[in-house]
Amino acid sequence: MQKQRMLCLVAILCGGLTLTSGEQKKPPLQEPQVRQRPGKISPEQNKLVARRLFDDLFTQGRYDQIEEVFDRNCKVHFGNRHLSLSQAVAEGKGWRSAAPDLVMTPEQISEDGDRVTVLWAARGTHTAHGNGLKPTGRQVSMRSKSVFLIKNGKIVEAWNEEYRPELFRQLGVSKTAASMFDTTERLWSAISQMVPDPLYASLQ
Numbered sequence: 374m375q376k377q378r379m380l381c382l383v384a385i386l387c388g389g390l391t392l393t394s395g396e397q398k399k400p401p402l403q404e405p406q407v408r409q410r411p412g413k414i415s416p417e418q419n420k421l422v423a424r425r426l427f428d429d430l431f432t433q434g435r436y437d438q439i440e441e442v443f444d445r446n447c448k449v450h451f452g453n454r455h456l457s458l459s460q461a462v463a464e465g466k467g468w469r470s471a472a473p474d475l476v477m478t479p480e481q482i483s484e485d486g487d488r489v490t491v492l493w494a495a496r497g498t499h500t501a502h503g504n505g506l507k508p509t510g511r512q513v514s515m516r517s518k519s520v521f522l523i524k525n526g527k528i529v530e531a532w533n534e535e536y537r538p539e540l541f542r543q544l545g546v547s548k549t550a551a552s553m554f555d556t557t558e559r560l561w562s563a564i565s566q567m568v569p570d571p572l573y574a575s576l577q
Contacts, residue, residue, distance in 0.1 A: 416484040419523040423489045424479055426521075426528070431477040434469050436462065444527040452535025461531075464504065471503025472513070480516075489521045499544055506546065513543045 426442050429435045439462060449461035456464070469475050475497035483490050496514045499506075515536060522530040541551045 414487075414523070414526050416486070418526065419487060419489050419521075420482050420484050422523055422526060422528065423482055423491050423521050427477050427479045427491070427493060431465065431469075432475070434466075436466065442528060444524070444529045447528055448530045450530075450532045451537075452533075454535065467504035468497075469503070471501055471506060471508070472497030472499050473501060474498050487523050489523060491519045491521070493517060493519065506544070506550075509544050511544055513540060515539055515543070 422442060425438075429438055430442065439458075443458055445458065447458045449456045449458060451461075475495065477493055477495045479491045479493050481492040494514070494516045496512070498512050499509045501508050517534045517536050519534075520532045521528045537551070
C-alpha cells in the first residue's frame with residue numbers, strides 16, 4: 374500500500390515537471406507588425422516632392438519635369454490670387470527670365486499628413502526682361518512660406534503668401550506700374566479661364 378502511494382507521488386511529480394518544461398519551451402508571443410500599405414506615399418516622400426520643386430524647377434529651371442511634380446489640375450494660390458497651374462508656371466518662368474541667377478532655397482520643410490510646409494528664401498539679380506518689367510539691375514532677397522497638398526506623389530494644390538508687394542518694393546517699381554501689372558494680369562487670367570490650359574491641352 375505504501376509502495377503504491379509512493380509510485381503515485383512520483384508519477385504526479387514527473388507529470389508536473391513535464392508540464393513545466395513544456396511551458397518554458399513555448400516561444401514568446403510577438404507583437405503584430407504593422408506594415409505600410411502598398412502604394413501609400415510616406416510623409417518623407419512628400420517632403421522630397423516639395424524639395425524637388427525648389428531645387429529642380431525653381432532654381433534649375435527644369436520646367437520639363439512639371440508633370441512629374443504637379444497634378445495637371447493643381448490649383449495655385451498667392452494670397453487672394455487664384456491661378457491655374459499654367460498661369461503659375463508662366464509667372465515663375467517670367468521671374469526666372471528676369472533674374473537668371475535666381476536661387477530659391479527651402480530652409481525648413483515640415484509635414485502634417487499629406488500637407489507639406491516649406492519656409493524658403495529667394496535671391497537673385499534683376500538683369501533681364503520678365504513679366505513685363507524692364508531690368509533694374511537690383512538685387513532682391515526674400516523669405517516666405519508655401520504649403521503644398523500632395524496626393525499620390527504629386528502636388529494637387531498650393532498656397533503661397535503673396536510676395537509681389539515686397540518684390541516690387543525691392544525693385545523700385547512705382548505704385549502706378551504695380552497697379553498696371555495687376556490689371557494686365559487680371560485681364561489675362563479672365564481670358565485664360567475661357568480657353569483650355571495650354572500646359573496640358575496637347576495631352577487631352
